[in-house]
Amino acid sequence: MTATVTLGRIAGVRIGLHWSVLGVVAILAGAGFARWPEVVPGYSPVAYAVAAVAGAVLFLVSLLAHELSHALVARGHGVAVDGITLWLLGGVARLRGEASSPGAELRIAGVGPLASVVVAVLFGLLAWVSTLLGITGLVIVVLSFLTLINVVLAIFNLIPAAPLDGGRILRSALWAWRGDRYRAAVWSARAGKGFGFGLIVLGGVWVFTTAGPDGIWWILIGLFIVTVATVEEQQARTSGALAGVRVRDAMTSRPYRVDGSTGVTTFLSELAPVRKHSAFPVVDVSGRPCGLVSVEQAAKVRPERRHVTTLAEVADSLADVPVVGPDEALTDVLPRLDGSAGGRALVVEDGALAGILTSRDVSVISTLRGLDGSAGGRGAGTIFRPAG
Incomplete structure (x- = not known):
């Protein structure tokens, strides 16, 4: 899930x-604006609208507190965090890699609901204190709503x-029990x-x-859960089959590279037609990698x-292109690869370009190791956490 607007960092x-x-804002605000006048009548439409928003x-x-708790605990356990995105069905904490043990997995997963309970308690306390101070009406309704919805979350x-x-949490328990x-x-x-199919049936009956x-x-929500769960099952199978495989086992070594000072005209008329690649590593005057350019980018x-x-x-500069080492585990690299534009990563060793890794390379080695060649999706190790 790619953010449309970046708010900053916490x-x-x-x-x-x-x-x-x-x-989400429209649905919740609309529901509040429609129902709260029945709960606490006597306010102006503007007041109800402001309270609902x-x-x-x-x-x-x-939701942000819920996802941020996942991210911070994951980082404390050595799992890199790409960021958090809030969207229609909740929040997504994009974690690069997996927990190293069942205990770490349990703590990373469990802290989210715990954070929601803490937030619910805080809003509940605010409602209680507001009541003691003689504040009633819409303020109490909003605080009570936030308390309840965080408990539900x-x-x-x-x-x-x-x-x-x-x-x-279930996965961590099964992992600890069976060791796999x-x-x-x-x-x-x-x-x-x-569970997702059950929600779909329930929703259909309801409608x-x-x-x-x-x-x-x-x-x-059911469709979302089924879709993500299906991807995660494929990821797990891919990760199991690729266990022990390093990036150097799958990458394309010594790829053709282009100098950053090369003109776009020369690239499109002389280099790209001959090499017939869709993208090329870009190097600076010293021969060190500085980015990745696609034929599509140049043609624009x-x-x-x-x-x-x-x-x-x-x-694309190195800040926008996944850069991996040749001895990294392939399963740890897949999230970065699949989260990148074009599904490509530069393999760098001691500052020098050692190769390029693409989704096609992963598919080839997956096929050689007995999979169906469809290894892809977001990649093993990406933790996609819907809050809500």
Whole structure:
């Protein structure tokens, strides 16, 4: 899930919003604006609108607290964090890699629901203190709503079904019991698919028996859970098959590279047609890698500007391209590879370009090791945590 807008960083973790998060705000704010006048009548429409929007925004803050707790605990256990994105169905903490032990997996997963409970308690205390101070009406309604919805968030995420936190907890327990993290992940994913299909059926029955729209929300959540759980099952199978494989075993060694000072015209007319690659590593004057350029990127330069534009100007820099080492475990690299544009990573050793790793390379070695060649998706090790 790629953020549409980046808000900044909290404790070093990049925070972003996907455009679909506006749907959450609209749904929650609309529900509050429609129902709260019946609960606490006597306020102006503007007051109800402000309260409803404030409640929706504070709910997003609650989601952020939930996801941030995952990210910080994961980082404390040595798992790199790409960032957090809030979107239509909750939040996503993008963790690069997996926990090193069942205990670490349990702590990373369990802290999310715990954070939601803590947030619920804080809002509950605020409601209680506000009541003692004689504050009533809309303020209490909003605080009570936030208390309740965070309790629901914690309970829902404890359901033992991937990709929910409860599924991670189930996976850690099965991993500790059987000693096989990949088989534990498969079982957790299957539980997630079963739960997701159950939500879809429940939502369908709700829609057709009550003629109400609320069931559509459960159908969407069910579809999301089934989709992610299916991907996670494939990831687990891929990870099990690729256990012990290093990047150097799969990468393309000594790839053709282009100088960053090369003009776009020369690249498109002389180099790309001959080499017939879709992307090329870019090196600086000293021969060290400085980025990656695709034929598509170069072709987007206006024809009249191509003769004065260099590849270094249009290429993705190393900050935007996954850079991996040849001795890294392939399963640890897959999340970065699949999260990149084009599914490519530069392999660098001692500052020099050692190779390039692509999704095709992964598919080839997966086929050689007995898989169906479809290893892909987000990659083993990406933890996709929907909060809500």
